[in-house]
Amino acid sequence: MADRAQDSQGTPRRIVSLVPHATELLFALGLGDRVVGVTHECDAPPEALGRRQVTADRLPPGLGPAEIDAAVRERTGEGEAIYRLDDDVLAELDPDLIVTQELCPVCAVSYDEVAAVARELPRCPEVVALDPHTFGETLGDVRTLAAICGVEDAGRALVDDISRRADDVRIAVRDAPRPRVAAVEWFDPVFVAGHWTPQLVEMAGGLDVCGNAGERSEVVTWEQLAAQQPEVVVCMPCGYDADRSLEEATPFADRLWATGAERVVVLDASAYFSRPGPRLVTGLELLAHVLHPDRVPEAPDVVHELGRPVPAAR
Known part of the structure; x- marks a missing residue:
């Protein structure tokens, strides 16, 4: 010691x-x-x-x-x-x-x-x-x-290593189509991620349609979220790992899919997005894999795909 x-x-x-x-x-x-x-x-x-x-x-x-x-x-x-x-x-x-x-x-x-x-x-x-x-x-x-x-x-x-990895992601997704992304970090009420997360989305080859880089996370309604017409909703509830995030997201599956998104994914927020430490760059790599698996084929960690709710029987 x-x-x-x-x-x-x-x-x-x-x-x-x-x-x-x-x-x-x-x-x-x-x-x-x-x-x-x-x-x-x-x-x-x-x-x-x-x-x-x-x-x-x-x-x-x-x-x-x-x-x-x-x-x-x-x-x-x-x-x-x-x-x-x-x-x-x-x-x-x-x-x-x-x-x-x-x-x-x-x-x-x-x-x-x-x-x-x-x-x-x-x-x-x-x-x-x-x-x-x-x-x-x-x-x-x-x-x-x-x-x-x-x-x-x-x-x-450490800065050189993080910067090199970030540059590798930027190069990999360069000129790729940029899907519309909503990063959700809480469900009740709905918070869309701010601070560094919109930058990570942009660097990973997406277009963040809700959050503002460098600004605080904001509360929105489900209707406001849907109005942004996201193609991908990324669930990253603050402070939770991937499995707990999936558990938290599942009760809101109806609402999340009602945004009209083509995919709803759930990631480890605690490790890669909530904490602005050295693992943010792994979060960047994870987002790049989610948005452009053809350009970034290796996922650095688990990605949960949130299933569509089964319609109730008539």
Whole structure:
């Protein structure tokens, strides 16, 4: 495990990550041995599961999509977090760097709460927020975190690898027909994906007809979704893996197919779309396979095709 003090260059040696995509990034930069604390949702890479957890979920288990949305709106509207930060464990871990985010109150403990707790810790650790809105900004976060931790070479290598893979996708789908795509990240209410996802769709050779790159995800009605006439609906409910996403999408199959789409597919949102970490490029490759299997024949992970509902017998 990491030393209890910064090294001779002042780079952090004990890091707590309070957002899953930052945990993935730290390990991808070769800094896993410095990570001493993570969130209860940090499940990648597998080694992260062995670190101390400093957060817990405040929402009760077993809620449906509408109930989750209502609970989140109520808590955030009252200025309350939906996650609990264990101050005692955080103090015990004695970090010199805490990595968090301010982008989304649903994704992590609030930044203000983290900053307030950090000021009371003996080491008064640096608090860094990673808040990318676009694919390019996610690469900027790689460079930022690499520089703070003194691993600039690893940061450059990771950015180069992600950029090369993204370029490979762009070249593969160049001049291909661009199907109309709707990326849906929640079902009740309906959220269409924003931030980096519309860019991923465009880079994968599609035309995102609902989301706005760099902007927040938006609530729309089912009628508004259908009015955009998508040819492909991509279901990526925030925070769920492929199998759970399929489970969440199935009750809404009637509505999803009523958009007039030719295909409705379900992907692993948690791994490849919800978290703006180093696996976003795998999400790009997955989308390119979905939209252009003739150009990108290898699927990097599972793709569920949502079946059409069987008409009720007369």
